[in-house]
Amino acid sequence: MDKFHSLKGIAAPLPIVNIDTDMIIPKQFLKTIKRTGLGVSLFYEMRYDNDGNLIKDFVLNTSPYDQSKILVTGDNFGCGSSREHAPWSLKDFGIRSVISTSFADIFYNNCFQNGILPIVVSPENLDQLMTAAKNQIEFTIDLPEQVIKAGNHLIKFEIEEFRKERLLQGLDDIGITLGYKDKINTYEEDKKNKKPWLFKDN
Amino acid sequence: MSNQGPKTLFDKIWSEHLVGQREDGTNLLYIDRHLVHEVTSPQAFEGLKISNRPVHRPEATIAVADHNVPTINRQNIEDPQSKIQVETLAKNTKEHGIQYFDLMDQRQGIVHIIGPEQGITQPGMTIVCGDSHTSTHGAFGALAFGIGTSEVEHVLATQTIVQNPAKNMRISVNGELPFGVNSKDLILYIIGKIGTAGGTGHVIEYAGSSIMGLSMEGRMTICNMSIEAGARAGLISPDQTTFNYIKGRPYAPGTEHWDQAVEYWSSLPSDNDANYDHEIVIDSSEIDPMVTWGTSPEDVVSVKGTVPNPSSAKTENKKKSIERSLEYMGLKPGTKITDIKLDKIFIGSCTNGRIEDLRKVASIVKDKKIASHVQAMIVPGSGLVKKQAEEEGIDKILKDAGFEWREAGCSMCLGMNPDQLKPGERCASTSNRNFEGRQGRGGRTHLMSPELAAASAITGNISDIRDFT
Numbered sequence: 001m002d003k004f005h006s007l008k009g010i011a012a013p014l015p016i017v018n019i020d021t022d023m024i025i026p027k028q029f030l031k032t033i034k035r036t037g038l039g040v041s042l043f044y045e046m047r048y049d050n051d052g053n054l055i056k057d058f059v060l061n062t063s064p065y066d067q068s069k070i071l072v073t074g075d076n077f078g079c080g081s082s083r084e085h086a087p088w089s090l091k092d093f094g095i096r097s098v099i100s101t102s103f104a105d106i107f108y109n110n111c112f113q114n115g116i117l118p119i120v121v122s123p124e125n126l127d128q129l130m131t132a133a134k135n136q137i138e139f140t141i142d143l144p145e146q147v148i149k150a151g152n153h154l155i156k157f158e159i160e161e162f163r164k165e166r167l168l169q170g171l172d173d174i175g176i177t178l179g180y181k182d183k184i185n186t187y188e189e190d191k192k193n194k195k196p197w198l199f200k201d202n
Numbered sequence: 203m204s205n206q207g208p209k210t211l212f213d214k215i216w217s218e219h220l221v222g223q224r225e226d227g228t229n230l231l232y233i234d235r236h237l238v239h240e241v242t243s244p245q246a247f248e249g250l251k252i253s254n255r256p257v258h259r260p261e262a263t264i265a266v267a268d269h270n271v272p273t274i275n276r277q278n279i280e281d282p283q284s285k286i287q288v289e290t291l292a293k294n295t296k297e298h299g300i301q302y303f304d305l306m307d308q309r310q311g312i313v314h315i316i317g318p319e320q321g322i323t324q325p326g327m328t329i330v331c332g333d334s335h336t337s338t339h340g341a342f343g344a345l346a347f348g349i350g351t352s353e354v355e356h357v358l359a360t361q362t363i364v365q366n367p368a369k370n371m372r373i374s375v376n377g378e379l380p381f382g383v384n385s386k387d388l389i390l391y392i393i394g395k396i397g398t399a400g401g402t403g404h405v406i407e408y409a410g411s412s413i414m415g416l417s418m419e420g421r422m423t424i425c426n427m428s429i430e431a432g433a434r435a436g437l438i439s440p441d442q443t444t445f446n447y448i449k450g451r452p453y454a455p456g457t458e459h460w461d462q463a464v465e466y467w468s469s470l471p472s473d474n475d476a477n478y479d480h481e482i483v484i485d486s487s488e489i490d491p492m493v494t495w496g497t498s499p500e501d502v503v504s505v506k507g508t509v510p511n512p513s514s515a516k517t518e519n520k521k522k523s524i525e526r527s528l529e530y531m532g533l534k535p536g537t538k539i540t541d542i543k544l545d546k547i548f549i550g551s552c553t554n555g556r557i558e559d560l561r562k563v564a565s566i567v568k569d570k571k572i573a574s575h576v577q578a579m580i581v582p583g584s585g586l587v588k589k590q591a592e593e594e595g596i597d598k599i600l601k602d603a604g605f606e607w608r609e610a611g612c613s614m615c616l617g618m619n620p621d622q623l624k625p626g627e628r629c630a631s632t633s634n635r636n637f638e639g640r641q642g643r644g645g646r647t648h649l650m651s652p653e654l655a656a657a658s659a660i661t662g663n664i665s666d667i668r669d670f671t
Contacts, residue, residue: 084351
């Protein structure tokens with residue numbers, strides 16, 4: 001997995017609440033068997049008209065936001081389906097961090113699997129950052145220090161230690177778990193004896 | 203969470219499945235059953251291949267294609283991409299020795315319908331699937347939740363998942379359900395009350411006499427939409443209704459282990475004095491048949507109500523969000539819900555595509571015709587639901603009324619297959635999401651129960667089942 005240390009750039013403001021994963025990447029793009037190539041379809045219905053032309057006033061279609069690596073957006077971002085295509089499309093577009101007041105659980109988790117840092121801030125701080133993003137003030141996100149800098153704003157954020165480490169080091173989660181294979185096998189043997197119906201493997 | 207003291211149903215399942223703690227402080231939770239479908243699994247199998255990792259326990263996984271599949275002419279999938287996805291699933295499952303119900307198998311259907319139907323879903327299990335509506339299986343007292351594709355790969359490779367415990371929320375609904383009110387109305391009402399982020403970080407346990415009085419089908423509808431309230435999982439205590447449903451199904455415990463299993467299952471309900479982080483108590487007499495008016499499942503109103511006015515919103519954000527929804531939905535504030543005219547009716551999905559749902563619809567539309575301006579489609583949740591409905595003559599009643607009778611799949615719930623709304627079309631749908639573009643670009647979705655959708659098909663407007671004779 002790609003590492004994440006720090007990030008600098010103009011953040012794109014998208015002040016809409018409850019952006020669901022259908023809005024992030026609509027169903028017609030879930031037919032792929034690859035993880036890559038989805039960036040062009042990110043926010044498809046907000047970004048393109050019925051004829052497939054770019055909608056000029058959508059934020060990610062305008063300079064400098066079309067190069068943004070950071071998205072500042074409304075409450076409960078990423079609600080709905082479990083599709084990992086949502087973080088895949090964000091990442092493929094170039095977004096490596098999303099800032100909101102809250103995220104849906106599955107989306108939040110999926111971000112970390114893909115080297116994307118979702119950051120939760122207070123509603124007051126979100127308002128400040130949204131304004132800064134609209135004014136094209138440069139953001140710096142520093143993961144080791146757990147801080148966002150934007151103009152005069154210096155905002156600390158929380159992140160679970162294991163998630164931080166995984167992002168910083170770009171760790172392979174499956175590789176880590178396979179280090180506990182003996183424990184898993186022991187658990188299974190014990191369970192086979194105690195709850196045999198669970199192992200009626202058809 | 204302490205190991206001593208009273209425990210919730212969630213706490214009990216959690217501690218039973220804890221394999222251990224990793225050095226980074228995260229917990230490894232053992233997964234009893236893994237359900238796999240064609241859309242969220244190809245990249246996981248590809249990941250295994252790249253890392254040269256085997257599937258740890260292929261027998262614990264069951265696969266089926268449901269999201270992409272056509273509901274007519276299924277011998278040949280026309281969309282080349284959908285075809286590749288379905289073929290990829292067949293190939294991957296064969297390669298790894300995973301049980302796969304192919305498109306011609308009568309057991310094929312929506313993954314969350316066939317798990318319970320086959321007896322794969324059992325109390326006390328941990329069940330995951332790369333699909334958010336995995337919460338459905340919580341109706342059996344199983345801890346079941348949706349995961350992303352990276353986690354699908356993790357479960358395939360290790361039969362475990364990295365998790366930290368959720369918080370406990372209990373929603374109790376008490377009293378006899380009023381006439382015309384059913385499980386779909388109940389869950390829509392709950393989502394309206396707590397909001398689409400109300401359950402974030404929690405597992406919701408549904409309790410109370412209204413919930414425990416529901417059939418397994420009704421309980422599944424409730425747990426299915428827990429994700430729409432932001433919770434990853436819903437849970438209902440297993441009881442005699444649960445055991446009766448499971449007994450004799452193909453993957454259910456056989457006679458040799460049945461008593462032992464039931465004894466364990468009976469120990470699962472939450473202890474009387476267990477602690478919850480949040481408690482909500484609802485009196486069922488306050489619930490009406492419910493309908494969504496907007497583009498989020500929390501945008502619900504009684505079928506007797508009206509479309510809300512943005513100026514009544516408490517916050518600026520909420521006002522903007524109502525305005526956006528109304529513009530998308532093509533609705534004016536103050537419009538009576540029953541004055542909303544429909545173009546399409548969709549009955550099906552993992553929320554309401556079970557035999558009980560089809561029976562209800564048939565009883566309402568029997569000897570009637572759907573309104574001349576609507577197109578109505580009914581998509582059974584599985585091949586076996588379809589077969590049973592045909593044995594009971596339900597298909598004939600529905601076809602005589604003017605419904606299209608389709609093959610099993612997710613269909614227009616998400617419109618990945620050809621079943622989609624056109625821009626501006628308005629649909630009464632028994633599915634679970636009314637998001638912008640969900641059922642087709644520009645399509646307008648009103649979520650409701652199968653009873654309301656059936657009545658609405660006949661009148662051509664959103665209709666209150668209580669006025670319907």
